Amino acid sequence: MKLFLKVVVALVLFGGGIYLGKVFFGRSKNIPAPVPSYFNGDGASASDSAAMGAGTVTGKIFEIKPGHSIQAAVGQANPGDLIRIYPGVYHETVYIDKDNISLQGVIENGEWPILDGEKKMNDAILYSGNGTLIENIKITNYKGNGIMGQAGNNYVIRNNWIVDTGVYGIFPQFGKNGLVERNILTGIEDAAIYIGMCDNVDVRFNEVYGNVAGIEIENSRHALVEYNYTHNNTGGILAFLTPGLPIKTCFDVIIRNNYVLNNNTKNFGAVGSTVSHIPKGTGVLIMAADDVTIENNIIMGNENSGITITDYTNAGVNHANDPESEPNADRITLLDNFMDKNGSDPIDEIKLLMKMKLSKKGLDIIAVGGGEGSCILNPDRYVTFGVDKYLTCKASDTHAVKTYLLAKPVAPRQTTVAEKGKMTYYGVCSGCHAYNTRLVGPPVVMVQAVYKSNPKGIVDFITNPVHKREDYPEMPPQNYLSPETRQAVAEYMLSITK
Amino acid sequence: MKRILIMLLLGIGVILTCGIFLKPQKMTGLKLCSTCPPGFELTDSNQCKLRSLYQLYESGKGNEPGVGGLRTALPEVRDGFTPQQIDLGRYLFFDPVLSGNQTVSCASCHQPDKGFSDGLKTSVGISHKPLKRAAPSLWNVAFLKKFFWDARAKTLEEQMTGPLYSADEMGTTREQLLKTLNGIGLYRDLFSQAFPDKKSDDIVLNEVYLAIAAFESSLISLNSRYDQYAHGYHEALTKNEIEGLNVFRSFVARCAECHTPPLFTNQQVAVIGLAEPDRSFDSGAARVFHDSTLRGAFKVPSLRNAALTAPYSHSGRFEKLEDMISFYTKGRGHEVPATEELHIHWHIWEPGLSSHEISLLSDFIKTLSDESFKPQVPEILPSGIRLKNKLSTRLVSSVSNIK
Known part of the structure; x- marks a missing residue:
């Protein structure tokens, strides 16, 4: 916070200048602010989970009861299968490295299925497959995450009840097209709902309380955060561009229709984490993210400030810089919000700002640091600092955006069989089989001579090789390739000419 | 297994159809390979993709x-070189004639049998003095956007000028390198095969750089058992x-946050807080980017083939994978000197990883x-310098690698 203090003092002087300037020249109301492109709302429509490609059950249904292993069912499941988990306590880490698997808790007479890590296990659920659905599960006592996705697209995470699962509660990472809704999360030492390096996500109807951060959108693009109830966290809703990550942008975030109340819980984040620097009493915090719209939220009783907008330098976060990461919060659009009773017990730096403004009322909105193209509607409704340079917003609402989910699910990771054959030949087989020169195994021309128009012969051989040629080593079985891939590569090998 | 190896060794005589010396005793008529290395398709325009x-x-x-x-x-991958450029690069890569006193080649520090590293804490060049940092592996460099531990080069071509012209590493000069190569008839011939449209009869530096970059970009390792799992074969x-x-991917250990699949590096620089027990603190990327917040920042290395590249870290401080992993569990900043x-x-x-978890991580890596x-x-080098380790090592180890 030392850095913060220094910069704030400089800002106070600068802000004082602006304040005087405003007294003499008034607000520059007539200059329209740039309108973010999403206000055009090009045909986005609300999708349900089936339309997203998740939760469409076309296969088997597994019924899991206490004493059974959820992971054993995942191991047997095929894409399109549903795994139903009955009330009771399960101690496992469940990992889903397959597409289109649904995990569904069954709640009976108010009894939930509970994944309990007993403070010994790392994560409750890990997934990398597309089309993963996780719903109706109570998760507690893990050390890492409740639910973590890595590059799974078209995910739906809903109606889960997550209590003290360590660092993050729900954490989709590198996923495109996801829905996180109607979950309740508490006791998380970083962000309860953490959307990290994702695209196209809706976060709605969740309740997050008693966490360090309620909802965090980090280095993600096209995120809609609406109808959430965020209260009694250290910080309610955050949109961050964090440096040092492989994704270098965070933009197009709409935060609307949320309750952001009394986020005054003492910060219990891990030393060194980004969120450990958040002052308690933070309602909404925008750090270095661009094209963020804040609209129609009820933001009350947050003791530090209602909305804080900062560039990277002023955030007081102690991370190393990233030359590829643009540090300013640009084009922030502050539409009408209801704000009251914020800023009643702010950090010392902000107290200093209030003295500057001769204000006894706490700050609803504070904007510090660089950035351009930002705007605000009806600033006189709030107690503000630093928004004097903001223009008047041209847009009045974001009604045109119903959802940031995609109209069609992200396509499955599959290509034509011919391509599969080619990629497999060059990507795997060519290490031993060149076209007409000898490597480890016989050249392709020799294989072609034996199997001419008999790809099945090749498939049978590579599935269960027998030692045929005295002057070559025995081939190891290639059964790690799927039957379809084995057929494709056999056909491809017979077709190549160089 | 023994039988297989013996057969392989017997077979070597007929294996080399690429880059074979037609008249080895006279050292003339070397023909560069016209087919792509494994993993690459030869296109109609004679490019390896x-x-x-x-x-x-x-x-x-x-x-x-x-x-x-x-x-x-x-x-995005760096590919599209011709088979001839890749093969020429292979000769250059292994040829000590590139160094000032003709004793050190690229392969001295980037040895194929040691994961294209050298097994040393920090490398040793022509001066026989330990250098500042460890030799990074070259596997999968075709995908990298930053080179050197401190990320100071953006291309392989830019990177290789570092060791080539460093007095302590390969210790040559641009003038000497050109003079040497242009003085070897066989190389002149090979360069004209690899660069058929070249304007000058003489070899120029950009051709040398490009050929070596072409060879380095052909070092692809994406067929591990992990990859089989990733592609869907969970057994x-x-x-x-x-x-x-x-x-590895849990948010307790957080390995996968920086060592992100599929390359097992996110190609960023990061400060992890390693001390330098026996020497002055290495400022890392801070010097390159003129940014003090990057003091002690180094590029996140790929973990592919890491089991072959001990010792670990930019200064080679850790003998075993388990030692390197243990560093991460001993607490944030536990090694940082008070002055830093x-x-x-x-x-x-x-x-707080348990020793069991550390050993699981090592098993996974x-x-x-x-x-x-x-x-x-190469069996024989165009410079006529004899390689100490003549036998092709690829066949033997690729067989022993099969599970």
């Missing part, structure tokens, strides 16, 4: 390529190894080994 199962995942367009998850497309890994994978104020990466914390596309060491 990478083909990998990971390219099947480009169709979804869902995720940013190269930044994590099991079935994620690779980052490829043992129960322990899968548990190791789950620790470092901006340690936020993923460095105190995960070993599943990232794959040398099935290891290139052949």
Whole structure:
């Protein structure tokens, strides 16, 4: 916070200048602010989970009861299968490295299925497959995450009840097209709902309380955060561009229709984490993210400030810089919000700002640091600092955006069989089989001579090789390739000419 | 297994159809390879284009390529070199004639049998003095956007001018390098094969750089047992190894946050807070980017074939994978000297990994080994310098690698 203090003092002087300037020249109301492109709302429509490609059950249904292993069912499941988990306590880490698997808790007479890590296990659920659905599960006592996705697209995470699962509660990472809704999360030492390096996500109807951060959108693009109830966290809703990550942008975030109340819980984040620097009493915090719209939220009783907008330098976060990461919060659009009773017990730096403004009322909105193209509607409704340079917003609402989910699910990771054959030949087989020169195994021309128009012969051989040629080593079985891939590569090998 | 090896050794005589000396006794008439190395398809325009199962995942367009998850497309690859350029690069790479006193080649510090590193804490060049940092592996450099531990080069061409012209490493000069190569008739001939449209009869530096970059870009390792798992064959890994994978990607250990699949690096620089017990503190990327917050920042290395590249870290401080992993569990900043104020990466914390978890992680990292596309060491070099280790090592180890 030392850095913060220094910069704030400089800002106070600068802000004082602006304040005087405003007294003499008034607000520059007539200059329209740039309108973010999403206000055009090009045909986005609300999708349900089936339309997203998740939760469409076309296969088997597994019924899991206490004493059974959820992971054993995942191991047997095929894409399109549903795994139903009955009330009771399960101690496992469940990992889903397959597409289109649904995990569904069954709640009976108010009894939930509970994944309990007993403070010994790392994560409750890990997934990398597309089309993963996780719903109706109570998760507690893990050390890492409740639910973590890595590059799974078209995910739906809903109606889960997550209590003290360590660092993050729900954490989709590198996923495109996801829905996180109607979950309740508490006791998380970083962000309860953490959307990290994702695209196209809706976060709605969740309740997050008693966490360090309620909802965090980090280095993600096209995120809609609406109808959430965020209260009694250290910080309610955050949109961050964090440096040092492989994704270098965070933009197009709409935060609307949320309750952001009394986020005054003492910060219990891990030393060194980004969120450990958040002052308690933070309602909404925008750090270095661009094209963020804040609209129609009820933001009350947050003791530090209602909305804080900062560039990277002023955030007081102690991370190393990233030359590829643009540090300013640009084009922030502050539409009408209801704000009251914020800023009643702010950090010392902000107290200093209030003295500057001769204000006894706490700050609803504070904007510090660089950035351009930002705007605000009806600033006189709030107690503000630093928004004097903001223009008047041209847009009045974001009604045109119903959802940031995609109209069609992200396509499955599959290509034509011919391509599969080619990629497999060059990507795997060519290490031993060149076209007409000898490597480890016989050249392709020799294989072609034996199997001419008999790809099945090749498939049978590579599935269960027998030692045929005295002057070559025995081939190891290639059964790690799927039957379809084995057929494709056999056909491809017979077709190549160089 | 023994029988296989013996047969392989017997077979070597007929193996080399690429780059074979037609009249080796006279050292003339060397013909460069006209086929691509394994992993590459020869196009009609005589270019070698990478083909990998990971390219099947480009169709979804869902995720940013190269930044994590099991079935994620690779980052943009540097390919499209001709077979002849790659083969010429192979000769140059192994030829000590490139160094000032003709004793050190690129392969001295980037040895195929040691994961294209050298097994030393920090490398040794022509001056026989230990250098400042460890030799990084060259596997999969075709995908990298930053080179050197401190990320100071953006291309392989830019990178190689570092060791070539450093007095302590290869110790040559631009003038000497050109003079040497242009003085070898065989190289003049090979360069005209690899660069048929070249304007001057003389070899020029850019051709040298390009050929070596072409060879280095052909070192692809994406066929490990982990890859089989990622592509959907879950039996490829043992129960322990899968548990190791789950620790690896968990948010307790957080390995996968920086060592992101599919390359097992996110190609960023990070301050992890390593001390330098026996020498002055290495400022790392701070010097390159003129940014003090990057003091002690180094490039995140790929973990592919890491089991082959001990010792670990930029200064080679850790003998075993387990030692390197243990560093991360001993607490954020536990090694940082009192005189240093470092901006340690936020993923460095105190995960409290058990010794069992550390051994699971090590088991998992070993599943990232794959040398099935290891290139052949040239039998004879155009300079006439004899290689100490003449035998092609690729065949032997690729067989022993098969599980």
